Every structure is written in C-alpha cells, then in structure tokens.
Amino acid sequence: MKNILFVALLVLAGFNSFAQNELSNNSIWNKLHETDEVLFESNLVRCYDFQEGVDHKKQLLRVTNKTDKTLTVSWLNALFYDGTCSTCEQLSEYTNTLTIQPGITISGDCQSELRFLSIFSSDNKNLIKSKLTDLKIYQLVITINPKN
Numbered sequence: 001m002k003n004i005l006f007v008a009l010l011v012l013a014g015f016n017s018f019a020q021n022e023l024s025n026n027s028i029w030n031k032l033h034e035t036d037e038v039l040f041e042s043n044l045v046r047c048y049d050f051q052e053g054v055d056h057k058k059q060l061l062r063v064t065n066k067t068d069k070t071l072t073v074s075w076l077n078a079l080f081y082d083g084t085c086s087t088c089e090q091l092s093e094y095t096n097t098l099t100i101q102p103g104i105t106i107s108g109d110c111q112s113e114l115r116f117l118s119i120f121s122s123d124n125k126n127l128i129k130s131k132l133t134d135l136k137i138y139q140l141v142i143t144i145n146p147k148n
Helices: 001-018 088-094
Strands: 030-034 038-049 054-065 071-081 095-100 106-107 118-123 134-142
Touching: 001 054, 001 095, 030 134, 038 071, 054 071, 054 095, 071 088, 088 095
Parallel strands: none
Antiparallel strands: 030 038, 038 054, 054 106, 054 118, 071 095, 071 134
16 A cells, blocks of 8 residues: 555655646737748746746747748847836847758747747746846847858
C-alpha cells in the first residue's frame, strides 16, 4: 500500500511540474504592424508557474519574414501601462533585433529567451496593479542581408 501511495505522489508531482509553464490555448493572433517584408502580430495568453506562484497574462509577439530573403529586423517597443507610455523616455533600451530566414516566423512564448517577444500584460493575482493598455512598434528598420 505504501508503494502505491508513493507512486501516486510521484505521478502527481510530475503533473505539477508539467503545468508549471502552461500556455493557454489561445490561437487568436492580431495584426500589430505590417510592411511588404514583415508581419508583426500579438496574442494575449495566460502564463503560469504554480511552483513559483506566478500567474500572469502576457502579450506574445510573433514576427514573420514574408520575403524570400534573409532579413535583419530592428524596432522599438513602446509599452503603455494604464494609458501611459512607460518606455517612451528610454526607448533605446527597448531596441530589439532579429535575423529571420526567408518565410520563417519567430514567436514568443511564456518561457521565451527572447524576452522582447513576451511582454508582461497583467497579473492575474492583482499583486501588480498596472496593466498593458497598448503596444506600438516604432522605428522599424528592415535590412536585407547579403547572400552568404
């Protein structure tokens, strides 16, 4: 009986760690900005980690190279919390750069190493009161990379 209880606890622990960083199944992407070369989209998702006590909504970004050439894409994120731009005074700190192969899409997720593709929107526990009310792409620079 003790062995069955121990196995049951291990299974439950496995489920708990599996749910740590679950991304809600929200497949609705909204166009944020588009040029002939690239498409920026955003998606509001719930990201949570029960062990860490984190339960946030994040605005995930995805950037699509619409061309048949490798592009380097640079831009600034202007983040508005509660109607006020919190990054406008230091926009240069929010410069983001990606190199994207032809026809490829790069997306943020809850655990994204590219933090600029995963933007805090709100805290579901209301421990952080500020909420993202707008996100804008500024100073977009697209460079076509020379062939290697």
